[in-house]
Amino acid sequence: MVTQFVLRTDKKDSVGRCPVHLVVYFDGVRLKCATGEKCKPADWNATRQEFRKSYPLPDDANALLARLTKDALAWWRKLRAEGEAPTLAGLRVALRPAPVPEAAVVEQESVTVWYDDYRKLMLARGYAKETLRHHLVTRNWMVGFEKWAGVLLDPTTYNLELHDRLMVYLREERKLGPNSVATALKDLKAFLRWLRDERGVTLGLEIRKITIKGFDVPKLYLSAEDLGRMETAMLPANLVPTRDIFLFCCYTGLRYSDVSGLHRGNLHEWNGGRVLRLMMSKTRAGVSIYLTAPAAAIIDKYADAERLKLLPVHPNQVMNKYLKRVCKLAGLPGAADLVSYVTQYLPPSPFALPPGPSSKTRTDSSPLALKINNF
Numbered sequence: 001m002v003t004q005f006v007l008r009t010d011k012k013d014s015v016g017r018c019p020v021h022l023v024v025y026f027d028g029v030r031l032k033c034a035t036g037e038k039c040k041p042a043d044w045n046a047t048r049q050e051f052r053k054s055y056p057l058p059d060d061a062n063a064l065l066a067r068l069t070k071d072a073l074a075w076w077r078k079l080r081a082e083g084e085a086p087t088l089a090g091l092r093v094a095l096r097p098a099p100v101p102e103a104a105v106v107e108q109e110s111v112t113v114w115y116d117d118y119r120k121l122m123l124a125r126g127y128a129k130e131t132l133r134h135h136l137v138t139r140n141w142m143v144g145f146e147k148w149a150g151v152l153l154d155p156t157t158y159n160l161e162l163h164d165r166l167m168v169y170l171r172e173e174r175k176l177g178p179n180s181v182a183t184a185l186k187d188l189k190a191f192l193r194w195l196r197d198e199r200g201v202t203l204g205l206e207i208r209k210i211t212i213k214g215f216d217v218p219k220l221y222l223s224a225e226d227l228g229r230m231e232t233a234m235l236p237a238n239l240v241p242t243r244d245i246f247l248f249c250c251y252t253g254l255r256y257s258d259v260s261g262l263h264r265g266n267l268h269e270w271n272g273g274r275v276l277r278l279m280m281s282k283t284r285a286g287v288s289i290y291l292t293a294p295a296a297a298i299i300d301k302y303a304d305a306e307r308l309k310l311l312p313v314h315p316n317q318v319m320n321k322y323l324k325r326v327c328k329l330a331g332l333p334g335a336a337d338l339v340s341y342v343t344q345y346l347p348p349s350p351f352a353l354p355p356g357p358s359s360k361t362r363t364d365s366s367p368l369a370l371k372i373n374n375f
Contacts, residue, residue: 001024004025005020005021005022005065006020007021007039013038018041020034020065022065024091029085029086033091035068035095050065071094110143111142111153115191118195119132119139121194126284128257130257134183141170141174148169149169153166157204158205159204170184182213183214185211192205192207192210193207226332230330233331239322239325241302241311242319244298244301244311246319247294251295252276252289253289256316257282260309262276266278273290273296275291
């Protein structure tokens with residue numbers, strides 16, 4: 001194969017420039033193709049078949065001619081190996097290959113966009129208020145992680161590395177306990193399962209690889225004697241409603257979320273007494289609870305025709321704060337083993353065990369830290 005560059009002086013344009021053509025000879029076959037370059041005859045060296053120094057950017061222009069020669073030779077070798085005949089159309093394609101499409105840039109999207117849609121759907125499907133609340137907490141923790149780590153939690157690219165970093169953020173930065181982290185992971189798995197099964201999103205991590213491990217929390221119980229001491233305790237006026245609400249929960253077995261929502265429409269007369277008829281916020285089951293004399297007395301104590309709510313219930317955190325003070329004033333001491341879990345990071349060693357949670361146990365003799373569960 002022989003290549004030659006020719007300046008077509010017979011095809012000058014209005015400013016006197018002539019096109020440069022490439023002529024290729026293949027075993028008796030002659031093909032001619034335009035290079036796309038133009039120059040004036042004074043800027044072309046016909047002997048060396050290249051641009052002179054007077055031509056603008058001559059090195060770049062001559063490098064183009066060298067590349068065209070190389071591409072033509074590679075094309076010819078490929079045709080000869082395949083036993084095909086060279087054509088002008090094939091030469092033009094070889095000299096001007098189609099541009100390689102740029103890799104599509106996948107724009108990542110924050111997990112909060114997906115999670116907000118998920119919570120709206122949960123609300124539309126009738127999930128309980130508290131379920132929506134702790135899903136909102138999980139969502140906000142993820143927002144905090146994105147700001148802390150400087151990355152987006154896109155479900156399509158969420159992998160084990162990001163998952164481990166999220167766990168470090170929840171345990172070390174937010175100082176969450178094992179059960180709080182387990183709750184967040186449970187919510188996260190439900191959210192990812194919804195994306196996969198109902199929205200057809202291809203996840204970056206298999207859901208089964210997200211493990212949840214919680215710890216049993218010691219539960220303290222009041223005896224009949226303890227309950228009596230709380231009933232008769234002398235308390236400041238601001239703590240009395242908290243004590244009465246807690247006793248009402250004990251008398252009826254209702255959760256805080258159910259008691260806080262009680263209104264006059266839940267109270268009914270029945271067989272000479274009174275019953276509460278309501279829909280449980282957690283289980284969505286309808287129940288009827290007969291009011292014993294102590295429970296009815298608390299209802300009557302706070303009867304107010306102008307207030308729709310049956311009882312003056314404070315926010316959950318306020319209730320729990322006041323309840324600790326009530327226990328102290330009622331003289332309810334109790335000893336319990338409180339176990340806290342911390343993560344120990346050992347120095348690198350070829351024989352060291354992997355880091356893991358360790359427990360510390362202490363005995364607390366302070367007044368009972370009773371709590372009204374908010375679910």
